[in-house]
Amino acid sequence: MSNYFGDYVTVAVFLLIGAVVVGGGVIAAKMLQPNNPTALKSQVYECGIEPIGSGWSQSHVRYYIFALLFLIFDVEAIFIFPWAVNLETFANAGFGVFILVEMFIFIAILVLGLVYAVRKGVLTWE
Amino acid sequence: MSFAVLLTVKVLAVLGLMLGGALVVIYAELKVGAHMQNRIGPYFAGGRFGWAQPFADALKFMQKEDLVPDGADDRVYKLAPYVVLMGTIGVFVVLPLSPRFVARDLDLGAFYALAISSLTTLGVLMAGWSSNNKYSLIGGLRAAAQLIAYELPLVLAVVAVAIQAGTLSISGIIEAQAAPAFSIGELNVALPYILTGQIIGFAIFVVASLAELSRIPFDMPIAESELTMGFVTEYSSIRFAMFFLAEYAGMVSMSALATAFYLGGYQLPGLSATAVEVLGPVIFISKVFLLSFLFIWLRWTLPRFREDQLQSLAWRWLIPAALLNIAITATFKVVF
Numbered sequence: 001m002s003n004y005f006g007d008y009v010t011v012a013v014f015l016l017i018g019a020v021v022v023g024g025g026v027i028a029a030k031m032l033q034p035n036n037p038t039a040l041k042s043q044v045y046e047c048g049i050e051p052i053g054s055g056w057s058q059s060h061v062r063y064y065i066f067a068l069l070f071l072i073f074d075v076e077a078i079f080i081f082p083w084a085v086n087l088e089t090f091a092n093a094g095f096g097v098f099i100l101v102e103m104f105i106f107i108a109i110l111v112l113g114l115v116y117a118v119r120k121g122v123l124t125w126e
Numbered sequence: 127m128s129f130a131v132l133l134t135v136k137v138l139a140v141l142g143l144m145l146g147g148a149l150v151v152i153y154a155e156l157k158v159g160a161h162m163q164n165r166i167g168p169y170f171a172g173g174r175f176g177w178a179q180p181f182a183d184a185l186k187f188m189q190k191e192d193l194v195p196d197g198a199d200d201r202v203y204k205l206a207p208y209v210v211l212m213g214t215i216g217v218f219v220v221l222p223l224s225p226r227f228v229a230r231d232l233d234l235g236a237f238y239a240l241a242i243s244s245l246t247t248l249g250v251l252m253a254g255w256s257s258n259n260k261y262s263l264i265g266g267l268r269a270a271a272q273l274i275a276y277e278l279p280l281v282l283a284v285v286a287v288a289i290q291a292g293t294l295s296i297s298g299i300i301e302a303q304a305a306p307a308f309s310i311g312e313l314n315v316a317l318p319y320i321l322t323g324q325i326i327g328f329a330i331f332v333v334a335s336l337a338e339l340s341r342i343p344f345d346m347p348i349a350e351s352e353l354t355m356g357f358v359t360e361y362s363s364i365r366f367a368m369f370f371l372a373e374y375a376g377m378v379s380m381s382a383l384a385t386a387f388y389l390g391g392y393q394l395p396g397l398s399a400t401a402v403e404v405l406g407p408v409i410f411i412s413k414v415f416l417l418s419f420l421f422i423w424l425r426w427t428l429p430r431f432r433e434d435q436l437q438s439l440a441w442r443w444l445i446p447a448a449l450l451n452i453a454i455t456a457t458f459k460v461v462f
Contacts, residue, residue, distance in 0.1 A: 009129075013133060014215055028188060033363055044360065067271075074274075074278065084286075097460065114441065
């Protein structure tokens, strides 16, 4: 089997095994555990009193802003990886300083974004 | 040997490593934590030293009734532990215990490990959302916010390692640390990356992986005193045990990644290549357990962060520090 294809098969098999471990555990537990659900038992836990309203309550918008911030920096990380691996090759070819300055500009723009977010008060909680 | 047979052997070995490692760390947590608090800890299970306590716990979990709460999103609720454990076992594919003892040495190993481990975030968010419980939802959202915030310093710390090693294959990174750092006369001395410039990166990686594992001092998502048990509040029986297992297996895999990136993996300074071939797994696993011990030690020492302090630490300190670390590493690489 080719190396390239083998990589994917190996990873897929391992992910499948992860699912089998959980599935096997669930089936094994089925043989050991009792099963008689009542209305009271399956009530949602809320400190022992009857739950008030729905469990899917509104949550603060700040979590959404964190997700947005994350998206920006995660994409940045993807761009940095190929640069990081090839830095040595470029440095040996004599482009070292050029490629270094390029990346510094790229990082500086992103840091500017982070500074803006911090100054805007995204990280200050009341 | 044919590919299929070899793969079966690898699967069994990795399962043994994951489950065995997790059991040892769970036991260590009980016993070490107890001694740090001047208690004895598990004592009776198994006859001596309470060694069978993790097994007894697992069996106890399996005997409990498996409940799905009222009005929960049934399918998502049941799927969440699968996603979490798949993300956890995925990392073990690329962990090299010795030059030849590795399930699959992917070219993008380091990148793959970070990517597949963030599958856990998705599972945690699914668990929190589907439970139809306010504690679970808040816990799940906190977990997601925390995991994505600390994913960045983690990834950026690894970028600096990739710069220094010039490769993303984990075996390649370990081999790069075997290159001699300096020579005394005839003797070539190879040093791990923690001693050759990546000390800041190592610190960032350890702090961020503590947060990725939602362990004290970063356990806001399951803060017992305020959120009951966070995103696992409604889980019981074996499904709860699977989240528990994933946490401790995650501790093993995170320690293993830190070992490979910063502590020289299966290498030990002064050891010949033939000795590494034989002793590699022992050295690697010792380093992994040493780091796991550090994680346990921190857990029983530090108090919990507040949620905003936690976010502020990631965005204001760790990410800029990691970017600075990249800049310094890259400059050194180009100039020298």
